[in-house]
Amino acid sequence: MKLPDESVDESRRSFLRTGVLVVSFALFAPSRLFAKKDTLGTEILAPNLPGSLKSNPMLDAWIRIDAQGISVYSGKVELGTGVRTALWQIAADQLAVPLQAVHFVTADTGLTPNEGYTAGSHTMADGGTAIYNASAQVRKMLLDAAAKKLGTSAERLSLKDGTIVAQDGRTLTYAQAVEGINLHRYADPVSPPSDPARYRYIGKSIPRVDIPAKVTGGPAYVQDMRLPGMLHARVVRPPSRGAVLEEADIDGTRRMPGVVAVVRDGNYLAVAASSEWQAILAMRDLQQSAKWHPTRTWFTPDELHQVLKELPHQDFLDADQPMVVDATGPRVKATTTKQYLQHGSIGPSCAIAHLDGDTLTVWTHTQGVFPLRAGLAGMLDMPIEKVRCIHVEGAGCYGHNGADDAAADAALIAAHVPGRPVRVQWMRDQEQMWEPFGAAMVTELDASLDSSGRLANWRYELWSTAHNERITNPGRLMPTWLLAKPMVPAPSVPIPQPEGDADRNAIPPYRIPGLKVTMHFVTQMPFRTSAQRSLGAHVNVVAMESAMDEFAAAAGKDATDFRLQHLEDPRAKAVIALARDQFDWAARLRNLPRGSGVGFAFSRYKNIMGYCAVAMELHFDEETREVRFPHIVAVADCGQVVNPDGLRNQLEGGIVQSISWTLHEEVLFDKDGVKSVDWATYPILRFNQVPAVIETFLIDQPGDSFLGAAEIAQAPTAAALVNAMARATGVRSHRLPLMRYPPFAG
Amino acid sequence: MINLTVNGKLHQVDVTPDTPLLYVLRNELQMNAAKFGCGMGQCGACTVIVGDRTVFSCLYPIASVGDRDVRTVEGLGTAESPGPLQQAFIDHQAVQCGYCIAGMIMRAQALLEEIAQPTEAQIRAHMNPNLCRCGTHMRILAAIRSAAASGRITPRQKVQGA
Amino acid sequence: MASMFSKRRIAGASAGIVVLGAILYFALAWHPAMAPVSQPDVPLTAGVVSQGQRIAELGDCVVCHTGPAGARYAGGLPLRTPFGTLYTTNITPDRETGIGNWSLQAFRRAMREGVARDGQLLYPAFPYIHYTHVTDDDLKALYAFLMTRGAVHAPARSNELLLPLRFRPMLAFWNLLYVHEGPRPSMGASPVERGRYLVEGLGHCSSCHTPLNLIGGEKGGDYLGGGEVDGWSAPPLDALLGAPQPWTQEQLVAYLSTGLATEHGAAAGPMRPVVENLSRVPREDVEAIAAYLFSIQNKAVHNAAAQPEASAALANHVSNGKTVFEAACATCHGSGSAMSAYEQRPPLALSSAFNGSSEHNAVLTVLQGLPWPSEPGVTTYMPAFADVLTDAQIADVVTYLRVSAAGRPAWPDVNKTVANLRKESSP
C-alpha cells in the first residue's frame, strides 16, 4: 500500500504494530457520572483534569512507551497552522527527549484519543495542555520507576536524550524503566512542575516538520494518496439546493471509457472510473445529460438582512445588567451587516474511502475524525466500530468546509464498489457552491456615555443563523440530503457563552455598568452556514470597536487611551499599550497624508483566549477605490508561547485573510441560488493588494497556560480596518464587505 | 504512447491527447507537486514550467508539450537537498497549509531565472496570478526576495518556446 | 497586450495633401499660446470634482493616459497606429510635465480643438473631434477632477512617427476636415438624446466602431458601422438585431455595465476597460447609451447561418479542436459546466466572437484571455492561452467552435491569422 506521507506511514505501521492491542486500551472512563459535552462535542468524563484530559483521562491514551520507542497520540490535526510541530515540541520537552525520539501520531479513530474537532483555536489550549500534563506525569512515573529499579531516589536521577542517568553513571532507557508500570491509569489533576528554563523546544521557533515535504513535492495531502486498485470518482450536483433530478443518461455515461460505476440514488449522482481524467469526462457527460427541476427560490442579497430578522429564531440574553440613569453623554447607534462568506479552500475537498469486507476506512481532511466516523456509520447504517477515519492533511479549511461532505461522498460511492478504494475530488464549483458558508449577520448597537465621558449603557442585539453545524448526526452530512431517502440535519444549537456562536465576543471586555446583549439565533437556514474562523466575533468586534472609536472622539480622548481607561485586565492593557507604541500611534496619527487613515482595535478572543491588538495605516484612493496598507502592527498575548514563529505566521495569515473578508468577500446569489462558484465570482485578496509590511510582537507568559492563536487576529483586524477607513475618508461604514457597498463602492 | 520529458527525464505515458498535463504528472508519473485547485487557470496551484513558459498545467493539453521539458518543484531539489528557492521557503517558514506553495515556487522560479534582482513591484505583479487562502503572502514575498538576494538561481537559458 | 487601447486614429498624409496643407496651414495652424496660470481657475469643490470623475469615466481618459505600470493619468501609453507610434501625455496637474499650469480656457481649447496650451497642435489619436461636443459644464467638471489628481512628474516620451507627420501643423488640414466644433448640448431632453451625447461626445464610441479612411478619418457614411482596433474587430453598433439572439436593450445595459451579456458573451480586448469604467457610472447613463444605440438600428437583419461545408481537412480541424477543447476549455465552457449552469455565461454557440464575420476576436480572446476584473461589478475572467496552445491548436479549437457550436462556415486561413495576431500582440 502506498501511503501519503511519513506521518501516515508511521501511524499505519503503528497500527499494524499494535494490532488488536489498540482496541484494548480504553478511551472510556469507568464512570460517566459527570458526562457532559464540551464545545467541540466531546464528552467530559473528568471535569477536574486539565485540557483534553477531561475527555480522555487515561495516560496511555496519550503516551505509550515500549521497546520500539515513545509514541505520543493527539486527537488534533494539522490544518496548516503548525500545531503538529507545536504539540510535538511540548511532548518532547515534557518527556525530556529529542524531537526525533517521539513518534507523533495525530487524529485516527483507530489510534488516538477523541479530541472532538480541531477548531476554535482550541488546539493548544486543550490538546497542548493535555500533552503537557500527561507527558509531565509520565516523566515523573518513569523517574519513580527507575529510582526503584536502581535503588536510588528520583531526585538523584537525571534525564538525558531519552535515557535516565543515575549519579553513579548507571543508565536505563525509558523502555526499561517503564517495564512493569502501567500507563493505563487516570491522569492526576495536578502535574509535577516543569521548569521553563530547561525547555529545549517550548518557546523556540522550531522549523515545522511538515514544510520540507510541502516545498519539494513530497506526499503531504490526502490528494496525494494513491492506493492500489484505487478508483477516481466525481460527483454531479444539482444546480441549486432542492432541485430534483428529472432525467440523466446513466447508461450513456456508463458506456464511456474507463467508467466503472455510475451511482444514482434519488438526486444523488456520481461516477467512478479507472483514471482521474476519465472520471472527469464522465462527470461532464452526466452533467450534460442531467435535467433538473428547481423547487426553491431565494431572496436577493439586498433583502438578506431584513429576511434574517424575520425568520424564526430563539433569543438568548447573554448579558443583562440594568441600564444606568446617567447616560446623558454622546450616544452611538449603529447597524453592522455582513454577507455570507466562503471558506474558499485553495484545494477543493477530497477523501478516499475503502469498503473492505465489513470494514470501512476513510482517509479524510476533516477537522474531527470521531464525529465524522459516527456520522458515516449512521449514514451507511454500519456499526461504529466498523468505521475508521484517518486524518490526512488537506488544504487549509478555516473552519467547517466541504471536508466532511466529501468523506460522505467517498463512503457512499465506495459502498457501490466494495473492495476498491475510491478517491473523490470535488471540483472548484462544487466546493464553492456546497460548502457551508460563514453566516451572514446583522447587529444593532445603541450605547451612550455618561456625563463624565465614560461608557454608561450598552444595548446590543444580533441576528444570525448557526455558526456550528458540525456533524452531530448523519443528516448534517450534505450528500445525505440528496439520497432517495434523504436524511435530516439535527436542529441548530448555538455554542454557549463564554465561547459563543454568533454572539462570540458580543459582550464587550470594557467596564460598562448598563449592559444588555441579546442574540437572536435564527433556526431556519436559507443557506447552510457553519463554523468559519472567529465565528460571530468578526462582526461583533467591528461593531464594538468602531463604537469605541466614535466614543473616544466624542469624549475628546485618544482611541487607545479611551480603551485603556475602560479596562482592568493588565494583560489586555499591556497588549494595547505595546501595539500603540510599536506602531508609533501618536506620531502616525499626527502625520497622516491625504487619503490615509490609521485604525486601532483590540479583542480578547472569546473573552477567554488569546489577546490581540491591531494597529494599521491604510490609504484609500477615492478614484480607483484601491486600499493600500503601508504598515500594520499586531500584538498578541497567547499565554505561554510554544513556537513564536508559528504564532507570528498565524497572526500574519489571519490579518491578510481578514482584510480580504472585510474589504471584498461576499457570496453572490440571486433568486436561483448561489452564483459564486469560482475565483472570478468570489475574488479574494491577491499579491498586488496585500499589505506592504506586517509587524508582529508577542508577549510571552512562560509557565502560564496555552491560549490558542489561529483565529485571534481576524476580528481586531477587521475592526481596525473599519476604523482606519473612517479616518481616511471621514465616513464610517459597517456594511461588510466595505468595497462592495456604499459609501465605498461606486 | 506519448513521450514526455519531465525535469530532464523522458517518460512514455499512455493517455489520450486531451488529458491535461496536471493529471499526467499526478497520476501517471505519481508526482505530487502540481496541485489541483480549480482546473480553470484561476489559482495557480498547478503551476509548472514548460519550455520557457510558466503555465497552468490544469488546462494544458498533454498534446501541447511536444519535446519541451516540463519542470516541476520536484526538479528544483529534494527535502534533503533543497534548491535555493525551496531553501528560502523553509528558512522563512513560508507555508501555512502549503497547498499553494509548489505553484508559488514554480512561478517565482520563472521570475528569478528571467530577472535576477526583481523589484518588489515586479515580484508582486509576477506572482499575482497565484492565490493563497491562508494569507501566507508576506512570507512568500520575503522568501522570494531572499532567494533573489542569494544570487543562487541560474538565469534561464532561452529555449524554443511556443 | 501591447498598446492597451491603441487608437489607430491619426491623420495620414499623402504627398498631395502636403501641398494643399502648405497653402492652408499658415491660415489654420497657428494658435496662440495661452498664459500659464498659477493655480486652477475654477473652484475645486467636492461636488464638481465628483461630477468630473463621472465625466472622466464616461470618457475613458485613464485608459489611454496611463502607461504600462505607470501612474494614473501620467501618460506614456504607446498608441500604435498605421502612421507610427504615439505616446500619450501626462494630464496630471504637474506644472512642468502635466497640465498644472493650464487654465480652464486652455483645457477647453485642447478638448475641443486639439490645441495644447502652448499652441501646439495635438494628434487626433486624442479624440478631440468627439470631445468637441462635450458641454462647457462637463468640461469644467473634468478640468476640476484632473486638477485634483496627484501631480506626477512624467515628461512626455517622444513619438515615433512617419517623417511628414512629425510636422504638426500638417494636422491643421486634417482638422479642417474632421473637427466640427462646439458642444451639442441637447442632453437631458430624453434618454435617447442623453445617450447620443454620450456616444458621440465623451464616449467617442465611433473612434473604434466606425471604419476609417486612408488618412485615418472616420468614414462619415458608415457611422458606427464597425471598425478595427489593435487587431480586434469592433462590431457594428447599428446591426444589433442581427446577432443569433438579437440584442435587447436590457442585454446591452448588462453588457456595458458588467462586461457580460448572457446571450452574447463577455467584453474583451479594448472593450474591457471601457466596461470597467462604465460599471462605475450611474446606471442611467448606461441606459441612455443603450437607448440611443437602439434608436439607430438601421441595418437589415443579416443573420441566416449558412451551413458549414464538409471536407476532410475540416473534419480533421474539428476533431483536433475537440481534443483541445476538452483539455483546455470544457471545464468552463462545456455544456453543463458550472459557468453555464450557475453563472449564466452564454453558450459559445451564441457568442459574438464565433458568430462574427472575422475570426479575430475569437483568436485574440484565446491568445490573451480576459484580465482579472478590477471592478467588483465585473466578474468575467479567462486565462490567456498564448503560452499553452500552439498556433495550430488555436486554429483547430476556434474552427471547431465556429463550425460545431455556432454552426457557421469555417473561417479560411485561421492558422495564418493566429500567427499574425500572436506576433502583433506579443510585447
Ligand code: FES
Ligand atoms: S488548478 Fe490550475 S490554475 Fe487552479
Ligand code: FES
Ligand atoms: S499556504 Fe495555504 S493556501 Fe497558501
